[in-house]
Amino acid sequence: EIVLTQSPDTLSLSPGERATLSCRASQSVSSYLAWYQQKPGQAPRLLIYDASNRATGIPARFSGSGSGTDFTLTISSLEPEDFAVYYCQQRSNWPPITFGQGTRLEIK
Amino acid sequence: QVQLVESGGGVVQPGRSLRLSCAASGFTFSSYGMHWVRHPPGKGLEWVALIWYDGSIEYYVDSMKGRFTISRDKSKNTLYLQMNSLRAEDTAVYYCARDLEPYSGSPGWVDPWGQGTLVTVSS
Numbered sequence: 160e161i162v163l164t165q166s167p168d169t170l171s172l173s174p175g176e177r178a179t180l181s182c183r184a185s186q187s188v189s190s191y192l193a194w195y196q197q198k199p200g201q202a203p204r205l206l207i208y209d210a211s212n213r214a215t216g217i218p219a220r221f222s223g224s225g226s227g228t229d230f231t232l233t234i235s236s237l238e239p240e241d242f243a244v245y246y247c248q249q250r251s252n253w254p255p256i257t258f259g260q261g262t263r264l265e266i267k
Numbered sequence: 268q269v270q271l272v273e274s275g276g277g278v279v280q281p282g283r284s285l286r287l288s289c290a291a292s293g294f295t296f297s298s299y300g301m302h303w304v305r306h307p308p309g310k311g312l313e314w315v316a317l318i319w320y321d322g323s324i325e326y327y328v329d330s331m332k333g334r335f336t337i338s339r340d341k342s343k344n345t346l347y348l349q350m351n352s353l354r355a356e357d358t359a360v361y362y363c364a365r366d367l368e369p370y371s372g373s374p375g376w377v378d379p380w381g382q383g384t385l386v387t388v389s390s
Contacts, residue, residue, distance in 0.1 A: 193376050195312075202362055203304075203312065205378035214367075214378060246312055250375025254326040256302075256314040 161185055161252050163259035165245075171267040178234040180262045182247035187227045191251035194223055194232045197261075198243045206245075207232065234264075242266050269293040269379050271363045276384030279353055289346040289363030289381055296344040297321070300366035300374040303337060303348045305359035306383070314377075315361070316348065320370055353388045360385050 162185040172178055182192065190210040195203040205214040207223035210230060220235040234241055247259040275287040287303070303315040316337040317326045325337050336349040346363055360383040367376035 191375070195377075197312075202364075202380035202382055203377075204380070205367065205376060208367065208376040248312075248314075248377070250373075253375060254314075254317070255328040256317070256375055256377075258312040258314065260311045 160255060161188060161249050161257050163247050163249060163257055165247055165259035165262045167262060168260070169263045169265060171265050172237055173267045174237050174239055176237050178232075178237055178241070178264060180232040180234075180245055180264070182225075182230040182232070182259050184228045184230075184249060184251075186252070188249040188251035190226050191249055192223075192225070192230050193248045193250070194221075195246045195248060195258075196241075196243050197246065203246065237264075239266075269365065271365065271379065271381035273361065273363050273381045273384040276361065276386045278387045278389060280390050281354060281388055283353055284349070284351045285353060285386060287348040287350070287361055287363075287384060287386070289348075291344045291346065291363075291365070294365070295369070296339075297341045298369040300371055301337075301339060301346045302364045302366065302377050303335075303346075304362045304364055304377065304380070305357075306362065307356070307359040313359070317366075317374060318346070319374075320366075350386070353386075355388050358386060358388050 194207040197203040211223045270292045272290045318337045338347045362383045364377045364380040366374040
């Protein structure tokens with residue numbers, strides 16, 4: 160089973176700042192990595208798939224990069240609605256599909 | 268628009284069974300793989316199971332294999348999760364979700380998701 164480790168666990172930033180979230184895989188997942196956003200009381204929402212493709216309706220301030228074992232989700236300029244928990248997920252070597260433990264992005 | 272509405276959650280004693288349902292609308296149900304993903308309280312997301320768009324293939328996470336069964340009824344546009352021999356650690360919000368692409372021979376991107384149904388396993 161591929162283990163995904165996200166860092167940091169919590170990121171404290173202010174609106175307008177740039178956010179950089181990381182996800183490291185225990186073995187190569189090629190580009191088969193996605194990012195999801197989850198707000199309290201809501202279902203997760205797909206942001207990025209295949210490492211760098213934005214899902215439909217996702218603002219351009221969200222971008223993904225990386226391949227192999229190291230991946231990054233960047234939010235170029237934080238909006239108030241971006242403060243949430245973010246998860247990475249792989250579908251390279253499955254089953255099982257696996258998620259990272261999450262990064263909480265909070266308002267500083 | 269795509270809608271996924273889960274039902275069937277509740278409080279159940281350890282060792283008992285529960286069946287979750289997910290009513291799908293707004294898309295051609297028989298064209299998409301479907302997933303169950305759960306979110307235990309205070310923890311991260313955990314993928315549970317996937318069923319192929321035509322129902323021909325099922326996959327499970329090892330810890331639930333043999334206890335949980337995913338199925339679908341295309342005449343009712345409904346996805347199911349039969350959960351047997353429930354344990355306290357199965358307590359979670361269970362989400363029904365669609366695979367991103369139709370007829371995918373390599374599914375795994377999960378979107379959209381339903382709002383979830385809470386399953387609490389407790390005596």
